[in-house]
Amino acid sequence: MLIFRDAEADDLPFIVGLSIASAVGSAPDAGQDWSGPGYRAALAAITADPNQRLVIVERDGARVGTLQLSFIPGVLRGGMWRLLLESVHVVPEARSQGIGARMIGWAMDEARARGCGLVQLTSNKARLDAHRFYRRLGFEQSHEGFKFWL
Numbered sequence: 831m832l833i834f835r836d837a838e839a840d841d842l843p844f845i846v847g848l849s850i851a852s853a854v855g856s857a858p859d860a861g862q863d864w865s866g867p868g869y870r871a872a873l874a875a876i877t878a879d880p881n882q883r884l885v886i887v888e889r890d891g892a893r894v895g896t897l898q899l900s901f902i903p904g905v906l907r908g909g910m911w912r913l914l915l916e917s918v919h920v921v922p923e924a925r926s927q928g929i930g931a932r933m934i935g936w937a938m939d940e941a942r943a944r945g946c947g948l949v950q951l952t953s954n955k956a957r958l959d960a961h962r963f964y965r966r967l968g969f970e971q972s973h974e975g976f977k978f979w980l
Contacts, residue, residue, distance in 0.1 A: 832929065834936055836877065837884040837896070842869050845884070845896050848919045883940075887920075887933055894924040895933055901944055913941035915951040934967055 837845060846869065876882040881902070887895035900914040915937055920930050941949050952975050953960045961971070 831889070832894075832932055832936075833888040834885050834933075835888065837873065837886050839870060839873060841886050841893070841896075842873060844886070844893050845917070848896060848921060849917060851922065852919045884917075887929070889924070889929070893921070894929055895920040897933055897937060899937055899940060901941075901946065907947065910947040911945055912948040912950055913937065913944070913946045915949060918951065930963060931967060934964075 873884065876884045876898070881900065883899040885897050885899065886893055887897070895918075897918040898916040900916065902912050902914055904910050904912060915934070918930070918933065920933070938949055949969075951964070951969070953964065965971070
């Protein structure tokens, strides 16, 4: 059985470490002090915002995954809310066991409960296995994404 709970400060090394382990190319958080004030401030901001959740997924008392949910209001499509999924990661030793699909299913249930009409996410272009995974779950590659680092 999977347990979904909100992340706490003690989870930061797990979250950042899993992100680094899953990184394609360079990992921007590698070598950082995971207990540093920036990470703790970000977690505090997420925790304080009712439209944000940083979630830890546990199985048999062990952390096996993490994901961030951002609920976003919109003025188009009749004021439709959407869920943006970010930082979806499963520990390597628990992959290909249905955990990722159950995490996405749980997130979709959360989105429906909040009245969202759409779930969206981005995935690194080099993560072809992840792309196949999301397509298998019914996601469509509908847009080309862009980023501008400040």
